Amino acid sequence: MIVINARFLTQKITGVQRYALEICKRLPKEIGGEKVLFVSPKVRSSKNFNTELNLIQIGQFSGQLWEQLDLPIFLKKNKNPLLVNLVGIAPIFYKNKIMALYDLAFKHYPEWFSYKFQKSYNLLIPLSLKNTKTVVTDSFYVKEDIHKTYKIKKSNIHVVYAAPSKIFHQMDFKRENFFLTVSSIDPRKNLKRIIEAFNLIKSDYKLVIVGSKHKTFSGLSLEENLLNERIIFTGYLEDDELIELYNKAEIFIYASLFEGFGIPPLEAQACGCPCIVSNTTSLPEVYADSVEYCDPHSVESIKEKMNYLLNDHPRRIQLKKMGQLNIKRFDWDFSAKKFENIIAEHIL
The missing domain is CATH 3.40.50.2000 (Glycogen Phosphorylase B;)
Known part of the structure; x- marks a missing residue:
């Protein structure tokens, strides 16, 4: 047995x-x-x-x-x-x-x-x-x-x-003007810097944050002045809701400080969403040249990459294609x- x-x-x-x-x-x-x-x-x-x-x-x-x-x-x-x-x-x-x-x-x-x-x-x-x-x-x-x-x-x-699970795939949804990030609400996921960087961008985009707090992690403190109506916390979502968001988001961002693997960007790539990912720990091993990399310790670096993809439609198309190739490795x-x-x- x-x-x-x-x-x-x-x-x-x-x-x-x-x-x-x-x-x-x-x-x-x-x-x-x-x-x-x-x-x-x-x-x-x-x-x-x-x-x-x-x-x-x-x-x-x-x-x-x-x-x-x-x-x-x-x-x-x-x-x-x-x-x-x-x-x-x-x-x-x-x-x-x-x-x-x-x-x-x-x-x-x-x-x-x-x-x-x-x-x-x-x-x-x-x-x-x-x-x-x-x-x-x-x-x-x-x-x-x-x-x-x-x-x-x-x-x-x-x-x-x-x-990525096979349930994550491209669907016939129109892309909408928002950045998406998916993670537990905990310090290693670097949400404070992501929000600070997002607030420096002049656009009509929104930032959608999927995830919930867990007793495993220490508290995450976000100053009230960082939050506004353009930042949406959804809480924990079931897979069907998450798949829809991956298919509607224009850009996925995963500026995590530390990852053993990091599945969410693969899920996003499977749904045809171009990704910004941290240049640290295991993530370059997993994502090779299929994403834009940011320095997760630098608000300026995160902002620059968000601005870059927001304003460069051909690069977003290229990353979608490269993401589809990358997921075939797994x-x-x-x-x-x-x-x-x-x-x-x-x-x-």
Whole structure:
């Protein structure tokens, strides 16, 4: 038996949950002759998950307590099978496991996170990594960071790229005069500088910000004088609403300070929207020459790129075409097969 820690099914779908969902939807029912079983807490699971998969709900707790108490008890009762942990810390003392780790922002920038979150991650992630057979991550940038930070052999860290879901595609909507950004409302997404840069632009464009606050992150303070009627916060949106916005936006901006991969610009590219992206961490690896790059630490740089694309229609058309080529580099079917092979290699 192979057990998938499916606690992510109880969470809102953001980047890491979408990664887990897309991989899990494509895993076969058996790998190396072992049945694949999905195990989650006894709470409502995601409507996005394929109910035909072998999902059972166990335990008395939820959240971290479920992961550190209920799940290890279940594993012990079932002869300590291989555990695949796609989101979160994983049972820290369980050794027969594969663990996904998408970035080390909690280590390098603890101030971006709630005190409870960053303390638990900085204490427990190193312990969990120590008791892990192998690590999977989403970019070569993060692989190098994990190797340097936690002294894990590079041969024991596997890169499996994310990809845009096939639900994100071009539709027959007329483009409208607004910039779009999609992210959690948290410090690393750099919304304050994006808003400051936007306010320096003289145009009739609006700025639409999709995302919601989460208890994981520290508070984001935006001065009232930065906000006006041209800046629209939508909160969290379901996929059908998000796809429509990607197809209506004239320009997508993702001036994040730190990313392990960064899926939203790929989703925008799949919907035919030209992108401005930060020139830092994993993003140049993922987006190559298919976007305009800005310095996320410079309001002036962000403003210049926004102004440039706003006023250069041929460049926007060119970036749409380059974006369509870029997304072909990433495919969930290929990534899931790679993940399946990693699992097969580590079955006892």
